[in-house]
Amino acid sequence: MTGPRIRQAALRLFARHGYAAVSMRQIASEVGLQAGALYNYTPDKQALLLSLMTGHLEDLLARSARAEGTGPAEARLEAFVRFHIAYHLDRPDEVFIAYMELRNLEPDHFAQVEALRRRYEDRLEAILAAGRDEGVFDVPDTKIATLAVIAMLTGVTTWYRPAGRLSADAVAGLYWDMVRKTVAA
Amino acid sequence: MTGPRIRQAALRLFARHGYAAVSMRQIASEVGLQAGALYNYTPDKQALLLSLMTGHLEDLLARSARAEGTGPAEARLEAFVRFHIAYHLDRPDEVFIAYMELRNLEPDHFAQVEALRRRYEDRLEAILAAGRDEGVFDVPDTKIATLAVIAMLTGVTTWYRPAGRLSADAVAGLYWDMVRKTVAA
DNA sequence: GGTTGATCTGAACGGTTGTTCAGTTAATCT
DNA sequence: AGATTAACTGAACAACCGTTCAGATCAACC
Numbered sequence: 510m511t512g513p514r515i516r517q518a519a520l521r522l523f524a525r526h527g528y529a530a531v532s533m534r535q536i537a538s539e540v541g542l543q544a545g546a547l548y549n550y551t552p553d554k555q556a557l558l559l560s561l562m563t564g565h566l567e568d569l570l571a572r573s574a575r576a577e578g579t580g581p582a583e584a585r586l587e588a589f590v591r592f593h594i595a596y597h598l599d600r601p602d603e604v605f606i607a608y609m610e611l612r613n614l615e616p617d618h619f620a621q622v623e624a625l626r627r628r629y630e631d632r633l634e635a636i637l638a639a640g641r642d643e644g645v646f647d648v649p650d651t652k653i654a655t656l657a658v659i660a661m662l663t664g665v666t667t668w669y670r671p672a673g674r675l676s677a678d679a680v681a682g683l684y685w686d687m688v689r690k691t692v693a694a
Numbered sequence: 695m696t697g698p699r700i701r702q703a704a705l706r707l708f709a710r711h712g713y714a715a716v717s718m719r720q721i722a723s724e725v726g727l728q729a730g731a732l733y734n735y736t737p738d739k740q741a742l743l744l745s746l747m748t749g750h751l752e753d754l755l756a757r758s759a760r761a762e763g764t765g766p767a768e769a770r771l772e773a774f775v776r777f778h779i780a781y782h783l784d785r786p787d788e789v790f791i792a793y794m795e796l797r798n799l800e801p802d803h804f805a806q807v808e809a810l811r812r813r814y815e816d817r818l819e820a821i822l823a824a825g826r827d828e829g830v831f832d833v834p835d836t837k838i839a840t841l842a843v844i845a846m847l848t849g850v851t852t853w854y855r856p857a858g859r860l861s862a863d864a865v866a867g868l869y870w871d872m873v874r875k876t877v878a879a
Numbered sequence: 880g881g882t883t884g885a886t887c888t889g890a891a892c893g894g895t896t897g898t899t900c901a902g903t904t905a906a907t908c909t
Numbered sequence: 910a911g912a913t914t915a916a917c918t919g920a921a922c923a924a925c926c927g928t929t930c931a932g933a934t935c936a937a938c939c
Contacts, residue, residue, distance in 0.1 A: 511917095549916065
């Protein structure tokens, strides 16, 4: 029980205040422990951050593969967009950490996380390339288009609030419209 | 002379390692000073960060107003996109800090910075609304489109490297193509 | 040449950091 | 009932934090 509670508290605090600004004592106090007890569950603070990041990215990869399915490129793109938004709106803290705390990772750990993120980007690029081959997309540079679309979609986490005027589904619909036009032939 | 050198060192270090992870002693050592000397140029660390952020955002606002000019909405949008990318690729550290260190600002300072950013977003939203009124843009929700376009454009700073295969102008051209299609009627 | 005023040093302040560890606690198993 | 084991405490460690300030330094002015 304690392990997951520590991860959850660390996730919340890292997202809220940043990795460097959060102390092990703050995390421990959130869970009702002394700082020393945390070291039964993580070798050190850095490993805790890395584990949160890789856990999130591996989950993202597994779920996106399941959501995308097979079929024509446009259908796969729509599935990707809707999945990406739904997933990101559901896990704002994980997302925030995964691309905000990269600079607090030691070089080895950074490379590890970066490889996972690259695999996710490659999934989208493959869809764009397939659509271009099918003749339904007009994408002069699939790499740049991939990064542009992902940046646009991920940006939703910076302003979306569940109590706002738009539901998550409505937001996904608006973004899908924009992405569709962006890559349209 | 010393004042600007301190700001420049702080900018570089904050962007590289994050505000919370950088100590006043590190900044001072970068400039060849003792930590105490910094307090001749800033009342405290927080004010140094705030000054870097507001300085950048005010510069961004002033220059974007100059770049945008007057004319039909589509021309103003193209000017906005090309300006935004050129400016952001020229000042990666400032940009990085301005939307990465928001959570390290005290509430009053946060509101101050957020107001400046909002004014910049409003400039783009006004262009999109004008284009919709002219009938040349199809934008069902100007607020969401504004945020989506800015996120897409700003994302360029996460991957662009001056020595890469694309020049800044080429990148701006690709992004303008995508933005044009995104809002096209 | 003496004085002023800005600039910077170097030490000190109280407090916090990540991490370790001997020892207490409490639950589980034989 | 006694032994084993995992979980946790509480204190300690050396290092570092932002900030203050008395005094040294040194160029510019009268």
